[in-house]
Amino acid sequence: MDNQALSALREVFGERLDTSREQCICYSYDATGKMFLPDAVAFPTSADEVRRTILLANERLFPVIPRGAGSGFSGGSVPVQGGLVLSMERMDRILSIDEENLVAVVEPGVVTETLKEEARKRGLFYPPDPASLKFCTIGGNIAECSGGMCAVKYGVTRDYVLGLEAVLGTGELVRTGVVTVKGVVGYDLTRMLVGSEGTLGIVTKAVLKLIPYPETIATILAFFRSNHDGSKAVVGIIGERITPCALELMDRTAIDCVRENAGLPVPAEAGCALLIEVDGPKESVSAEAERVEQACRRYGAIEVGRAADAEGRERLWTLRRSISPALRQVNPVKINEDIVVPRSRLPEMLAFLADLASRQNLRIVNFGHAGDGNVHVNVMISGTDEDERRRADEAVAEVFRKTVALGGTISGEHGIGISKAPFLEMEVGPLGVSVMKRLKTCFDPNGILNPGKIFVEEGMARR
Ligand SMILES: Cc1cc2nc3c(=O)[nH]c(=O)nc-3n(C[C@H](O)[C@H](O)[C@H](O)COP(=O)(O)OP(=O)(O)OC[C@H]3O[C@@H](n4cnc5c(N)ncnc54)[C@H](O)[C@@H]3O)c2cc1C
Numbered sequence: 001m002d003n004q005a006l007s008a009l010r011e012v013f014g015e016r017l018d019t020s021r022e023q024c025i026c027y028s029y030d031a032t033g034k035m036f037l038p039d040a041v042a043f044p045t046s047a048d049e050v051r052r053t054i055l056l057a058n059e060r061l062f063p064v065i066p067r068g069a070g071s072g073f074s075g076g077s078v079p080v081q082g083g084l085v086l087s088m089e090r091m092d093r094i095l096s097i098d099e100e101n102l103v104a105v106v107e108p109g110v111v112t113e114t115l116k117e118e119a120r121k122r123g124l125f126y127p128p129d130p131a132s133l134k135f136c137t138i139g140g141n142i143a144e145c146s147g148g149m150c151a152v153k154y155g156v157t158r159d160y161v162l163g164l165e166a167v168l169g170t171g172e173l174v175r176t177g178v179v180t181v182k183g184v185v186g187y188d189l190t191r192m193l194v195g196s197e198g199t200l201g202i203v204t205k206a207v208l209k210l211i212p213y214p215e216t217i218a219t220i221l222a223f224f225r226s227n228h229d230g231s232k233a234v235v236g237i238i239g240e241r242i243t244p245c246a247l248e249l250m251d252r253t254a255i256d257c258v259r260e261n262a263g264l265p266v267p268a269e270a271g272c273a274l275l276i277e278v279d280g281p282k283e284s285v286s287a288e289a290e291r292v293e294q295a296c297r298r299y300g301a302i303e304v305g306r307a308a309d310a311e312g313r314e315r316l317w318t319l320r321r322s323i324s325p326a327l328r329q330v331n332p333v334k335i336n337e338d339i340v341v342p343r344s345r346l347p348e349m350l351a352f353l354a355d356l357a358s359r360q361n362l363r364i365v366n367f368g369h370a371g372d373g374n375v376h377v378n379v380m381i382s383g384t385d386e387d388e389r390r391r392a393d394e395a396v397a398e399v400f401r402k403t404v405a406l407g408g409t410i411s412g413e414h415g416i417g418i419s420k421a422p423f424l425e426m427e428v429g430p431l432g433v434s435v436m437k438r439l440k441t442c443f444d445p446n447g448i449l450n451p452g453k454i455f456v457e458e459g460m461a462r463r
Contacts, residue, residue, distance in 0.1 A: 169444020
């Protein structure tokens with residue numbers, strides 16, 4: 001970025017533009033740990049400031065990288081070509097919660113948990129629940145179309161976005177979608193923007209759908225001897241026509257990481273665990289929980305337990321929640337992929353992953369939202385062994401090939417960013433990539449917004 005660009009930005013932001021090295025370092029990475037320094041960081045407080053920034057960027061041709069909390073798992077908010085990081089954290093107001101129409105209007109910097117709590121106080125539910133909800137933002141959730149534990153029943157962020165206000169790469173402020181339950185007027189620009197990873201527009205306001213908060217919830221933890229039994233039970237539960245609000249799977253590799261610190265006894269022979277929740281009216285929840293337990297036993301569960309109260313529920317969840325922190329202690333570096341396969345192919349996918357780990361001599365830890373076929377495949381590496389890194393990269397490419405061959409998708413919720421850009425074409429084909437690139441040109445003709453993301457650029461290897 002040249003000095004003229006910086007002084008023009010200073011006029012927009014004053015003290016809210018920071019070029020100090022310390023601040024640039026703070027905004028240079030996300031949860032992938034990949035790091036590229038920006039030239040400056042700005043903190044807008046209004047859509048008009050965002051609009052003026054993008055107009056300037058088109059004049060002076062510098063990259064603008066929108067950023068929420070930087071918790072992304074695909075390098076989406078990392079400024080790979082330098083430029084200006086536009087941190088949306090100060091646009092963090094909940095503008096309204098309309099209890100008659102069940103709609104919330106929020107700014108993009110609102111932390112997801114804050115919105116969920118404000119809705120809950122009113123007996124309302126904003127379902128999207130990424131595990132990062134305590135710090136990630138609604139803007140980041142929209143840009144990544146984030147999911148979470150309850151996606152199996154309630155869907156993902158996309159399903160709750162009714163409309164958006166966004167500044168396009170041209171600097172135009174556009175309002176998309178509706179504030180009503182339905183609407184079908186022209187192309188669905190809202191859906192175009194959701195999941196676009198900050199490459200088409202910068203969200204400055206979101207109109208979100210709320211639903212009534214479920215009356216009650218039952219939590220069940222079941223242990224199985226093998227992945228085969230556990231994943232067959234997943235298919236069996238769904239086959240029973242039960243839709244749990246969470247159906248999480250941990251395989252032996254994940255259980256082994258937390259066995260000691262799980263806070264509850266784990267059977268020695270446990271090779272797979274399912275954490276299952278059903279919610280709704282009291283009477284139906286208790287009957288459904290009973291049927292889930294029966295299904296687990298039918299598929300060979302060696303132990304099935306149900307939480308008696310909120311405290312018990314928390315205890316059961318400790319097992320699942322302790323996996324991510326435990327992984328950091330196992331190995332400093334992990335390659336974290338989030339593939340999805342049709343649920344019925346889960347047994348095959350898990351068997352493939354076990355075989356792959358032994359073939360490539362790697363530790364691969366698998367867990368995830370099995371109810372929607374979403375497996376978090378964590379390839380654990382030291383970060384210092386080059387041969388191990390090469391085997392890990394090969395393993396990841398194999399995982400993607402297998403996923404696509406099984407009719408799945410290479411990312412369920414983390415997006416493409418820089419990490420998966422080299423594999424985009426493997427799933428969507430050359431025509432798919434070409435159509436996407438043409439759309440990008442339409443929204444952002446000068447390539448100002450978040451360059452280097454989603455599409456492989458010349459000479460770009462997997463980062
Ligand atoms: C411990 C942990 C657990 C996680 N669990 C889950 C999970 O269960 N499910 C899941 O889906 N993800 C999960 N994630 C990934 C991550 O939290 C989500 O992708 C989240 O939505 C990112 O939000 P953020 O505010 O941190 O966005 P950032 O990481 O800052 O940005 C993500 C992308 O959004 C773009 N962006 C940000 N704000 C805007 C805006 N206003 N307008 C346009 N584009 C914007 C950025 O340019 C970038 O491309 C997890 C991450 C961690 C660290």
